């Protein structure tokens with residue numbers, strides 16, 4: 001068997017400044033054969049990226065490879081001179097990072113950057129290399145392969161840029177390709193095109209690949225073998241099918257159990273029409289500067305219920321939350337909180353109004369002031385809204401900590417001394433300190449590992465039952481929304497395209513965009529990707545990119561059902577179907593896409 | 598629940614917490630030495646700063662005083678000790694003034710934004726367009742060479758750079774989620790500034806303070822050398838260089854010694870700032886390792 005890469009007993013250490021080295025990777029061995037894709041999975045901090053970097057003979061600043069052998073193409077690269085080792089990169093090994101945007105120079109044309117490495121390594125002259133690159137663009141299914149190289153990075157969509165990044169990595173014809181969470185930053189709809197392109201090109205070129213991710217459904221699509229890591233140690237290794245369906249190790253089973261279930265529908269309580277909604281946003285138009293992001297958005301959040309807001313990145317989900325919270329003042333429309341009209345700007349809202357509606361941010365890390373102790377972070381809203389001081393305040397902080405399943409002793413810690421999941425719990429506790437009627441949760445779980453995220457969702461459910469608080473739950477994770485939300489709003493390019501009770505939204509008839517969104521959620525089933533990527537819907541969707549402020553239906557440039565002449569000129573109004581379901585589409589009810597998942 | 602495990606957080610002694618390097622200890626030692634001299638100078642110095650102790654001017658080292666005498670026959674050693682007082686005190690006062698103006702205006706511009714930011718930024722840019730020495734020359738030329746004018750002028754010149762640093766910090770930190778969270782809670786500008794933004798700007802501001810302090814020493818010495826700074830008979834290192842520069846040709850070291858002292862002070866301060874910044878960066882590197 002021809003192994004491209006063999007790692008034996010790799011040990012990597014990292015050193016806190018002034019401290020001593022502590023092991024990060026503790027004796028991991030692996031091998032990757034030609035044309036094989038090995039997936040590294042594990043929670044954050046398990047050493048996935050460290051290992052993938054080490055296979056290029058590279059360690060992050062502050063880290064060192066302290067032991068083991070790394071054989072690439074029959075040579076131990078740790079024995080090479082730094083110069084020779086450097087020459088390997090972009091020649092025999094290529095690396096694709098999480099964010100393509102960060103890897104491209106915005107000031108240079110894409111084509112020039114794609115051929116830069118092979119040109120530097122003297123693999124040919126510019127003309128032949130460009131021809132090879134165009135060939136790659138075609139294989140990666142990029143629109144206009146002949147001219148895309150002349151564009152600048154900002155002129156193509158995120159998914160296209162990620163595929164161009166793959167072209168850049170493949171341009172030198174590497175033997176080993178390292179993909180570090182290459183689709184994590186992408187939307188599900190874009191993820192499909194990128195995954196498919198990666199998979200095809202790896203097969204086509206017979207490249208060996210290491211695929212780092214925490215998303216098991218993605219792994220099921222691309223990997224031949226899986227290596228499970230925990231705290232820098234190998235837990236289990238085996239063929240994809242075996243790890244997915246018959247995991248041997250306890251830890252792997254926990255990982256599998258925490259995987260989001262495929263969207264399954266639960267019966268939710270119907271919002272009681274008797275009570276006034278805690279949030280009632282009517283015909284909101286808002287944006288930043290000259291840019292209008294949200295147009296004519298109406299959302300109601302009934303008391304003690306969960307309203308999910310879904311849609312792809314940049315569609316205005318966070319903007320909606322900010323508008324409701326008054327952080328981004330609305331331009332048109334009206335917001336009522338608990339039946340009372342709220343001023344557009346947070347500055348003009350009285351404390352009673354502010355108290356009722358709290359916001360929890362996406363990035364747990366940045367939402368807590370690193371210089372304040374947890375006790376002060378939680379104590380401030382108590383003092384601010386309820387005037388609690390001294391002993392009473394201290395007691396209440398303890399109660400809040402217990403409410404979110406953290407020990408009282410955490411009050412004396414700084415945020416830096418907490419893990420991601422713990423920080424997010426503190427964020428929740430801070431919102432709860434105001435004793436609110438509704439909490440705006442902006443992607444509260446998307447920065448967390450699956451296991452930890454599942455814990456936070458459970459906590460949200462418990463709090464809802466215990467305290468009767470309502471949530472506006474913003475997420476791009478459809479399965480979570482499907483199993484958690486009572487009602488769902490689907491946003492596309494700043495407009496509501498579909499809304500209604502969760503069950504009605506997640507079952508036919510669908511808005512064409514909702515349909516695309518739902519069918520794009522990766523399933524654990526191997527071979528799912530091939531099935532879905534070839535549908536007309538996926539093809540049409542990857543051809544265009546999101547246009548904000550389109551004249552007609554915002555989805556018209558990516559929709560297979562488009563009625564030309566109508567859809568691209570007239571914006572479809574929301575129309576009420578049965579069961580309180582509302583859909584904004586020109587298609588007659590009978591012709592809306594139906595067969596679902 | 599995997600995310601509810603206890604952390605063990607070792608608490609070491611203060612000095613271990615500082616994570617001093619050899620360079621930092623060395624530079625810190627020199628600064629401490631000068632500081633002690635500045636504080637207790639009058640009790641240590643063998644003579645007064647203006648006392649003429651010898652009829653021999655430009656006496657070499659060892660003759661007259663420890664370090665010789667200057668152009669009027671005053672004790673170089675004593676003047677040096679009095680000089681560190683003036684130099685450090687003036688540098689401190691000017692830096693504090695520059696921070697008072699720079700930080701207040703910088704953060705105000707970052708928080709208030711809009712026309713306030715535009716107006717103040719343009720004014721500062723206009724000031725920065727002038728070479729700082731030229732600016733000081735004009736102002737001191739117009740208002741005369743009093744200590745008050747000197748201190749205010751230098752403070753003003755320094756404050757432009759402090760303004761830019763604070764404004765950038767204010768903008769960067771002002772958009773972070775924890776500040777947004779405070780805004781969403783309904784907190785006023787004062788709370789956001791003093792409780793959320795300022796504590797998180799401390800590290801870069803401390804580094805900036807060190808750098809401005811160094812710059813102030815050099816700038817003041819430069820002005821003294823031009824005759825615009827501290828006036829005789831008071832002792833100041835820059836002034837001492839200027840007074841005794843003529844002695845260089847007679848083989849006197851009376852001008853070289855204060856120059857070397859200025860160098861030791863500024864280089865040490867810079868080394869200390871470097872150490873401090875590296876240490877802050879070290880913390881962020883640590884976070885990266887943890888991922």
Ligand SMILES: Nc1ncnc2c1ncn2[C@@H]1O[C@H](COP(=O)(O)OP(=O)(O)OP(=O)(O)O)[C@@H](O)[C@H]1O
Pocket residue numbers: 288289291293311312313314315316317318319320476
């Ligand atoms: N402060 C700002 N100034 C200008 N434009 C902004 C600002 N904040 C967001 N935008 C733009 O507004 C649009 C909507 O952003 P928003 O953050 O609401 O998206 P989102 O749906 O929450 O996306 P994600 O899922 O990535 O969080 C995007 O095109 C974004 O670039």
Ligand code: SF4
Pocket residue numbers: 511512513553554555556557559560561562563567572584585586587
């Ligand atoms: S209105 Fe037209 S373009 Fe828009 S989703 Fe419906 S069919 Fe597609």
Ligand SMILES: [Mg+2]
Pocket residue numbers: 317318319362442443
């Ligand atoms: Mg968002």
